[in-house]
Amino acid sequence: MNFQTKLLAGLIAASSLAGGAALATGSGLKAEPLPQHKVPVSKEGNLVVGLCDGVTSMEVEGVKDGQSMTRDQAQAVSTALMAEWRRKNPDANWDDVPPPAKAVAQAGKPKAPGTPPAAVDATQQKPSAGGAVKNAGQSAASGASEVAAQKDANLQTGHTYGAFSERDEKIWADSTQAFVDEGHRVFHDAAALGGTIAVSCDMCHPDAANTHPETYPKYQVQLGRVAMLRDMINWCIQNPVRGKPLGDDDPKMKAMEAYIYARRKGVPLEFGKH
Amino acid sequence: MMGSRATTAWMVGALLYAGAVQAQSSAPAAPPKLPPGVSAALWKLSVPPGAEPTPEKVALGEKLFLDPRLSADNTVSCSTCHEPAQGFVDGKALSTGIKGQQVTRNSPTVLNALFNASQFWDGRAGTLEDQAKLPILNPREMGMPSPEAVVTKVQAIPEYATAFKAVFGRDVNYDDLAAAIAAFERTQFSGNARFDAFITGDSKALNASEKRGWALFNGKARCNSCHAANIVSPLFSDQKFHNIGIAAHKQDFVQLARKAVGVVRLGDEKQIDELALQTEFSELGRFLVTKKENDIGTFKTPTLRNVGITGPYMHDGSLTTLWDVMDHYNKGGVPNPYLDGGMQRLGLTEPEIDDMVAFLFSLTDARYAKFNGQELARQQKRKGTRPERDTAVALGKKGNLGDLAPNPDLAVKNPAAVGVYGAETSVPGAAK
Numbered sequence: 239m240n241f242q243t244k245l246l247a248g249l250i251a252a253s254s255l256a257g258g259a260a261l262a263t264g265s266g267l268k269a270e271p272l273p274q275h276k277v278p279v280s281k282e283g284n285l286v287v288g289l290c291d292g293v294t295s296m297e298v299e300g301v302k303d304g305q306s307m308t309r310d311q312a313q314a315v316s317t318a319l320m321a322e323w324r325r326k327n328p329d330a331n332w333d334d335v336p337p338p339a340k341a342v343a344q345a346g347k348p349k350a351p352g353t354p355p356a357a358v359d360a361t362q363q364k365p366s367a368g369g370a371v372k373n374a375g376q377s378a379a380s381g382a383s384e385v386a387a388q389k390d391a392n393l394q395t396g397h398t399y400g401a402f403s404e405r406d407e408k409i410w411a412d413s414t415q416a417f418v419d420e421g422h423r424v425f426h427d428a429a430a431l432g433g434t435i436a437v438s439c440d441m442c443h444p445d446a447a448n449t450h451p452e453t454y455p456k457y458q459v460q461l462g463r464v465a466m467l468r469d470m471i472n473w474c475i476q477n478p479v480r481g482k483p484l485g486d487d488d489p490k491m492k493a494m495e496a497y498i499y500a501r502r503k504g505v506p507l508e509f510g511k512h
Numbered sequence: 513m514m515g516s517r518a519t520t521a522w523m524v525g526a527l528l529y530a531g532a533v534q535a536q537s538s539a540p541a542a543p544p545k546l547p548p549g550v551s552a553a554l555w556k557l558s559v560p561p562g563a564e565p566t567p568e569k570v571a572l573g574e575k576l577f578l579d580p581r582l583s584a585d586n587t588v589s590c591s592t593c594h595e596p597a598q599g600f601v602d603g604k605a606l607s608t609g610i611k612g613q614q615v616t617r618n619s620p621t622v623l624n625a626l627f628n629a630s631q632f633w634d635g636r637a638g639t640l641e642d643q644a645k646l647p648i649l650n651p652r653e654m655g656m657p658s659p660e661a662v663v664t665k666v667q668a669i670p671e672y673a674t675a676f677k678a679v680f681g682r683d684v685n686y687d688d689l690a691a692a693i694a695a696f697e698r699t700q701f702s703g704n705a706r707f708d709a710f711i712t713g714d715s716k717a718l719n720a721s722e723k724r725g726w727a728l729f730n731g732k733a734r735c736n737s738c739h740a741a742n743i744v745s746p747l748f749s750d751q752k753f754h755n756i757g758i759a760a761h762k763q764d765f766v767q768l769a770r771k772a773v774g775v776v777r778l779g780d781e782k783q784i785d786e787l788a789l790q791t792e793f794s795e796l797g798r799f800l801v802t803k804k805e806n807d808i809g810t811f812k813t814p815t816l817r818n819v820g821i822t823g824p825y826m827h828d829g830s831l832t833t834l835w836d837v838m839d840h841y842n843k844g845g846v847p848n849p850y851l852d853g854g855m856q857r858l859g860l861t862e863p864e865i866d867d868m869v870a871f872l873f874s875l876t877d878a879r880y881a882k883f884n885g886q887e888l889a890r891q892q893k894r895k896g897t898r899p900e901r902d903t904a905v906a907l908g909k910k911g912n913l914g915d916l917a918p919n920p921d922l923a924v925k926n927p928a929a930v931g932v933y934g935a936e937t938s939v940p941g942a943a944k
Contacts, residue, residue, distance in 0.1 A: 401752065403629065405557065405629050405751075406751075408557055409553075409554070409557070409744055409745045412553045412557075412744045413742050413743070413744040413745070413934065416553075416742075416743055416744055416934050416935075417932055417934060420932075420934070420935050487929060489932050489935070492931075492932055493932070493935075
């Protein structure tokens, strides 16, 4: 390669870089690399687990770096890390318990991984929002004033849109709930998250407690910027969970968002709140 | 098909309490072992409590389903038009009843019919039981004069007299006969297609053409606006009624509709029912059931499961191949004043139509794999003969139908990846 071709290649590289940058700033927002949580290295070569705050970490004795813990070990480490965070932040607001609207549905022992959550109900929302299906009648939103009583539930009034029966609404509710259940599975399963040290989301957020999906987008200190819920999920996957971040449109990411939102049904939307 | 689900207790119970057991069983029975493309949630929603198929009822129902003695002249059985080996259809455009009489409808498949929100092309029956009763009495189909005549005839056949006694604990009656046939039909679910393997994680189950077809299905070809499916309702049908203009192919549809509306406005609903039986009025579809102007010329969205082997297509069997079907939709259907507002030309190119059809053939159950291959080959041979094709209209070179949407760039966004179809593990009520 002579000087001229080097120059040419350099120019092309520079212009493609500029092009890439222009693309990224097309909306006026820059995509910069995220800050990393660098956990300290253990002198004995033990595994060091970081907390989602990007600061706190803990050495796990008896487990070498690169090895995976058992689920029980991972839960113990997660609990200890959370306790440490609370010791450091005694005044921080951390919701252990589900909000009142959920208290009935979520009462009882924490569920074993893989068991689906009880269907969220007890609010007067549309079944398509993942709640219980109403027993009778029709809502204004289901349209079709003449979609008939049970006997003629399959009677269609308009020839296309708005003529939805209770059967349709049941199917919609089940479809949404299926999505939530899948999110529950991923949330509770380190392997499904792609985690390498057996930590899963539920270990710090039992029943998705303290995830506050209704407050996003908001400024996240760990990220040094405003983030969407999925950005925060990915931060947790990369740091405490030690997995690879999921794509924004990964079905697992979508399902987890569905699950986390479902646990906060009925809570007012308050984006940006801390 | 059913496995050995029903317990001995059930059988004893059935014998002791006879029909009363049916009414008593309030707790819905667990669905049988279902293939991946059949949803337990939909099964529970679709099988009324008390109507769960039991091996005894299913065996009796299958016998009745195949028996031409249910017809007036012992020539036509349910299976004449719904032949199990042929995907439960007869392969004809219009079905034939007793004495060679042609009926006005194409026989829909029994496969997955248990999941339909309503039965018949115009949804005039709510349940499989109601459905089973009508063709036996239809003068053009099985031609029996009355339910009593059917009961008398069946009761006189010793094997049935014994069988009904054993299964229902009483003499033959028309309701029990329909219940047995319906029980058999409730075992005819199908959800073991290559598509199901694909959607549950085997990305190699579909080839490149079929995958492009799936993207088109959800995107440019707009199929999923009526043929919607997901893991909870994997039927590829919204179970609604749409006027897509098929009935406007053959007759002066506007004239026909005007006459029918006139009759109904005069308050003579009985006359329209009679007219529907004998004349082209049956082409008015759902209107004959609801008598509502909005329903003129609408027919039920059929399931696309097994569509490759259940042609010819549409309520009148007027489209021979899936290429013809795609041609029909590609030009936006046949215009008429009652055409569904969702119908518009699609602008699919010839290779895109091939991809669409390839995808549709991937929805056939594995047990019909060989037949599916034969059907694909047969339809492919007819690709040159396509009366519905109007490329100029489809691509917007003729007529004034507005701009087509731009072609999606699959590298940027695959319409099939919008939202979620769902995962097998997440079906409510499915065994984890």
